[in-house]
Amino acid sequence: MTAWKVTVGGRRALTILRSRPFLTVAIVAGVWIVASFVSRGFGAYGHLRYLVELAAVIGLVAAGQTFVVIAGGIDLSVAAIVTVSAVSLPLLSWQADPTGLTAVLAVLALTTTIGLVNGLGVALLRVHPMIMTLAMATFLQGLMIIIAGGSAVTAENPLVRWLGNARPAGIPAGVLLWV
Numbered sequence: 001m002t003a004w005k006v007t008v009g010g011r012r013a014l015t016i017l018r019s020r021p022f023l024t025v026a027i028v029a030g031v032w033i034v035a036s037f038v039s040r041g042f043g044a045y046g047h048l049r050y051l052v053e054l055a056a057v058i059g060l061v062a063a064g065q066t067f068v069v070i071a072g073g074i075d076l077s078v079a080a081i082v083t084v085s086a087v088s089l090p091l092l093s094w095q096a097d098p099t100g101l102t103a104v105l106a107v108l109a110l111t112t113t114i115g116l117v118n119g120l121g122v123a124l125l126r127v128h129p130m131i132m133t134l135a136m137a138t139f140l141q142g143l144m145i146i147i148a149g150g151s152a153v154t155a156e157n158p159l160v161r162w163l164g165n166a167r168p169a170g171i172p173a174g175v176l177l178w179v
Contacts, residue, residue, distance in 0.1 A: 056178040057082075063178075077118060077133040080140035085111050086153075087144050093157035100159030114140070 016022055036043030061078055068075045085107050093103035114136065121132040155161050166173040 052175055053172050056172065056174040059178040060174065073122070073129045075118065075133045076130060077114070077137040077140065080137040080144075081111055081114055083144055084114065084140050087148050089160055089163075090153045090155035090157075091147070093155060093160045098158065100157040100163075103157065103160065104163075 032043065041047060061082060065075060065078055088110060089103055089107045092106050093100045097103065118129075118133055118136055121127045121136075122129050125132075155164065163173070168176060
């Protein structure tokens with residue numbers, strides 16, 4: 001009969017291999033590798049970069065939502081507020097204001113007002129946060145359909161274009177903010 005000797009380093013390695021974070025990363029990596037073989041272009045650098053850019057937006061919103069959840073609330077209007085800001089900024093920017101600062105400040109004021117209405121509805125009117133923010137999200141989605149007319153909105157202002165396309169050191173600005 002042979003006795004197996006497990007060293008301290010070996011135990012540590014086994015602990016890491018059995019940990020949930022490691023298993024999660026291993027499963028995601030495995031699915032990524034399989035998908036790269038099955039779907040042409042899935043593992044390409046451009047596709048990975050695109051996914052990271054999308055994840056940056058969700059990550060930034062999730063960071064803010066984390067504070068709401070920690071405070072014991074819930075906000076279902078976040079996606080609609082992001083949409084309002086994304087549609088409003090190009091519409092409020094114009095060539096007469098080359099800095100675009102007026103439009104940025106107007107959008108910040110607009111989204112702050114939306115948040116204030118949500119907060120007042122919950123705090124003063126005692127509307128449940130889920131109901132209040134769901135109602136606000138529905139209202140804002142309808143408003144954006146009316147304002148944008150169901151079509152894409154493009155930015156003419158150079159600053160607004162830069163905000164959407166900035167890549168300091170070749171890395172999208174949203175990804176840098178997220179990280």
